[in-house]
Amino acid sequence: MLHMARLFVLFAFLLGMVSDAYAAGEILIGLAGPMTGDQSKLGGDIERGARLAIEEWNAKGGVLKKKIRLLVGDDQHDPKQAVSVANKMVNQGIIGMVGHFNSSASIPASSVYHRAGIPMITPASTNPKLTDQGFKNVFRVCGRDDQQGRVAADFAAKKLRVKKVAILHDKTTYGQGLADEFKKNLSRYASSGISVVYEGGLTQGERDFRGILIAVKAKAPELLYFGGIFPEGGLLARQAKEVGLTAPMMSGDGVIDPKFIEIAGAAAEGTYLTFTPDPEVLPQAKRFLTQYKAKHGNELAPYAIYAYDATNVLLTAIAGARQTKGDAVVGALRNLKYDGASGHIEFDQKGDVKESPYIVWITKGGKFETFWTPTP
Template sequence: MKTLGLTGFVLAAGLAFSGAAHAADFKLGVAGPITGSTAAFGAQLQQGTQQAVDDINAKGGILGNKIVLEVGDDQGDPKQAVSVANKFVGDGVKYVVGDFNSGASIPASAVYNENGILQITPASTNPKFTEQGFWNTFRTCGRDDQQGEVAAKYIAAHFKGKKIAILHDKTTYGKGLADATMAGLAKDGIKPVLYEGVNTGEKDYSAVVSKMKASGADLVYWGGLHPEGGLIRRQMTDQGIKSPMMSGDGITDNEFASIAGPGAEGTLMTFGADARKNPAASAVVKEFAARSTPFDPQAYTLYSYAAVQVMAQAAEAAKSVDPKKMAEKMHDGMTFHTVIGDLSYDKKGDLKQAGYVMYTWKKQPDGKITYIEND
């Protein structure tokens, strides 16, 4: 356990000894922002993973091993993600669903790689995550270079000759997505009239919104998450800017509309096809709805559920719960049947079927503004 040091090693050894009676447990961790401004996404990861664990355990577990779930709160912070990873190592976790943020998943993946832990992120889209040459990194989502290309093509087709502003939150994910979109636009000879980074966690973005207004932008592309994106959209409305916003998967929670207000209507967004409508997910969606406290399995909920399904099927194919043997099966191109559809992986751990579509945030008959997949 190269990352733990002597104290961590002794602790881990003690835990391993004390837990010997439970050696058959399939120890799974889920890591994400359980608290903080993006806790809505952490809830998606936790709820999706927990439901999959419950359903698979009800059918006998994985190769007869009961799945035991441990939750790690990385708060969306890279350093905290590494701390969570090291705790998982010490606790004997061998499989991880997470993290959410690319900036968290990438440093955590090094810890998992060194300690023999299989990691599937349902949400981290930065290409670097699977470009490190690690054996253990996989996704159930697509990549920002794929997502940026879809956004750029849509802009080129629907905003031809218009002025485009690009904003990002300076994070691994947000800037990476903005840059991927800008690279796609460059292929069509489109140069943004404004390219600006903002700091996360702030409440007043009026200065950059004023720059946006002065630029005369007809469309504002946002690379970042929904808390900041929602505030920027609201403050655009406050300054009388009617130009629409476009963003990526980082705003796929209904909190975006709560923060943005009426201006959220008309916002464009790239994400995978709505998994809630996939026939393979119908039974699970009903399970979420039938809870005493119903949960809407939007965005990354079912992507997290699918990650556990992939692990279970990989173990069955390998006839082993050894993470490396499972990863070998995953890299071999086998097809996994999941709630988000049939999935298979390339040698890097990226999906062969990754596909993005365009959504528009629209007001529903009940007055709620939410994201609807374009026809």
């Protein structure tokens, strides 16, 4: 008798695990990024952005008359962990995925969602490869590094008019990818005498970059370009000044975070960063920013708005498709025209946004300010 009871409990438990989404009549949306570790702030930012969108939808009665629940996965910006998180999410029955954050996580995870036919919208992964794989279910609401690299190269050549450039990257899919795109676009200006005088990689998690910076300094570059994320970016800026490298630093959207300024201190001043326009000046972003700040304070969270938009786009597509089947939602996403908080969102053939206006920011007085807009 006892044996039977045990078996029953076990079965009930297993069933509970499998059907926990269906039984509750919920729509499960997945979100994944680095929730712990050195980049945990970035993961937290996208989670807060996505939650805001979901709360708004739930307040209006959810989607397809069901409440929406967010499942959060921690990939620790590790490709292996990302795949395991993706498998877990798929098994738990998510309808769509907002994430992952890092390109190095999104690319391997995307094939898991692809096999399961689940739509995936990343708010932050900018490596071109992600949407160049030809997966119909993969989208992004942020820009691409080839666009970002082009703007950075144009800026270096046309605005800064530098001749000698040093390039460093953190050997990750995102960092090295961005550095490569920058270099590729810079070569278009080779006729005007711009050359790359140093190129090298450093290891993510490393903290002493003096060796490589001294080697960079020996080549006397006029600009140091870095492809990577803020923990390394901040230390690079700081230690560059220490070894007497006076050339300004330039980097991309992985570095634009308040923590960069905290780590680099005064050495952050004058760093150029490519990023999308300031949401503060976008009229359509106003409502989002007011609500976000009321909840989470004034600290800058550059990616929260993209996660908010990605979630809204996904839920709008589910509502439009009137069902939760992956193919139908993906189809709805392809034809979607949505005015988000970050701008107009419409996907092209690959799943990239049609408009992605990168501009150049500068660090000034301990803050990020918009600095230069490329002329089309």
